Amino acid sequence: MTPGLFHILFISAALFFIGVYGFLTRRNLITMLMSIELILNSVNLNFIGFNKYLWPNKMDGLFFAIFIIAIAAAEAAVAIAIIINLYRSHNSIDVGNAEELKY
Amino acid sequence: MTGSTVIFYLLAALTLVSGILSVSTRQIFRAAIYLLFSLIGIAGIYFWLNYQFIAAVQVVVYVGGIVVLIIFSIFLTQQAGEKLAKQKLGRKIFSALAAFCGFALTMLQVSQNTFYESSEDAVPVNVAGIGRRMLNTNAEGYALPFEVVSMLLLAAMIGCIVIALRSKPETK
Numbered sequence: 001m002t003p004g005l006f007h008i009l010f011i012s013a014a015l016f017f018i019g020v021y022g023f024l025t026r027r028n029l030i031t032m033l034m035s036i037e038l039i040l041n042s043v044n045l046n047f048i049g050f051n052k053y054l055w056p057n058k059m060d061g062l063f064f065a066i067f068i069i070a071i072a073a074a075e076a077a078v079a080i081a082i083i084i085n086l087y088r089s090h091n092s093i094d095v096g097n098a099e100e101l102k103y
Numbered sequence: 104m105t106g107s108t109v110i111f112y113l114l115a116a117l118t119l120v121s122g123i124l125s126v127s128t129r130q131i132f133r134a135a136i137y138l139l140f141s142l143i144g145i146a147g148i149y150f151w152l153n154y155q156f157i158a159a160v161q162v163v164v165y166v167g168g169i170v171v172l173i174i175f176s177i178f179l180t181q182q183a184g185e186k187l188a189k190q191k192l193g194r195k196i197f198s199a200l201a202a203f204c205g206f207a208l209t210m211l212q213v214s215q216n217t218f219y220e221s222s223e224d225a226v227p228v229n230v231a232g233i234g235r236r237m238l239n240t241n242a243e244g245y246a247l248p249f250e251v252v253s254m255l256l257l258a259a260m261i262g263c264i265v266i267a268l269r270s271k272p273e274t275k
Contacts, residue, residue, distance in 0.1 A: 003111040005218060011115050011148070013209045015122050015141075017202040022126030024198035025190050030176055031131060034138045037169060038122055041145050044161075052152050054218055056225035059236055063245050065157055066233075069164050070252045074259035076169045080176045081263040087180045088269075094188075 008049030015042035029083045029093040033076065040072045111151055118144030129186045131177055139170045156230050 001007075015038055022035030044065045051061025087093050118141050125137035142165045149158035226232065240246045 002108060006213065007111070007115070008148075008152075009213050010210065011118060013206055013213070014119055015145075017206040017209075018119070018122045018126055020205065021198050021202040024201065025195055026126070026187075027190070028131065028187055030173060030180065031126075031134055031187070034134060034173065035126060037138065037165070038125070038141065041142060041165070044157075045145060045148065048149060048152060048154060048157060052154070053220065055221045057221050057223035059226065059228060059233065062154065062157060062228060062233065063236065063248075066160065067248055067252055069160055070256065073164050073168060074256055076172060077263050078259050078266070080172055081266040083176060084179055085266055093180050 005049055005053040008045060008053070012042045012045040012049065015039075015045070027095055029079075029086070029095060029098075032095070033079050033083070037072065037076065040068060044068055107151070111148070114144050114147040114151060117141075118148065129189070131181055131187055132174070135170060135174050135177060138173070139166060142166050142170065154228055156228070156233055 019035045019038035019042065022038065023032055026032050026035060047061040047065045047068070051059065051065075055061065083093050086098055090097050121137040121140035121144065125134050125141055128134050128137065142161065146158045146161040146166065149155075149161055236243065237245050237249055
């Protein structure tokens with residue numbers, strides 16, 4: 001079977017729900033961040049697949065993917081700064097220990 | 104099965120298997136390495152789709168940037184050789200069930216939907232075209248989002264510095 005849009009959507013949906021599974025089961029903030037990266041990547045794959053197979057005359061999906069990558073990079077940097085700060089004050093990066101909003 | 108099809112299935116298997124291992128392994132460092140392979144698999148799929156620029160961006164930003172950042176933060180926050188705490192079996196089962204039901208529902212919708220392909224000619228996706236569109240101010244240009252994202256990156260950079268600053272002992 002020649003790969004087409006359906007195959008790309010299959011990979012994308014599978015990766016999205018792998019990320020959701022990881023987000024629901026993990027209790028460590030860094031591994032939860034990894035699950036979020038998987039989810040964002042599946043979204044990018046979706047945009048690129050639709051752009052390639054349904055609208056090859058346009059480049060909008062590509063630009064959405066580029067902007068999502070930029071925002072994901074900013075989000076990961078801020079998240080890791082927060083995680084390291086949390087580790088300094090609580091000595092743990094388990095979500096169960098991060099109960100207060102302000103320290 | 105042509106060579107191209109075989110390569111596609113290999114890339115898909117690499118992406119999905121390392122994604123599953125990344126969310127299921129109990130050693131956090133291995134989880135980061137499996138995530139790296141999953142992201143490389145996605146970059147390979149972009150190459151397979153002939154979108155070289157986005158594949159290069161994927162390798163540079165995710166594989167070279169975010170995964171390295173995650174590995175550094177693992178070094179800073181985890182004790183060596185310590186495994187992650189075991190999760191309750193019930194939580195695992197219900198999470199897997201929720202994820203599987205969502206996946207089944209999505210794939211059911213996708214398989215029943217008919218997609219209409221555009222009949223117009225394909226535009227070549229090269230770096231020159233992307234650059235022209237990116238900095239164009241007409242109806243199909245992306246100059247405004249480009250500027251907004253640059254402001255966002257600046258704000259994120261300053262925010263990271265402010266958050267990660269060591270607070271003085273007396274203010275604690």
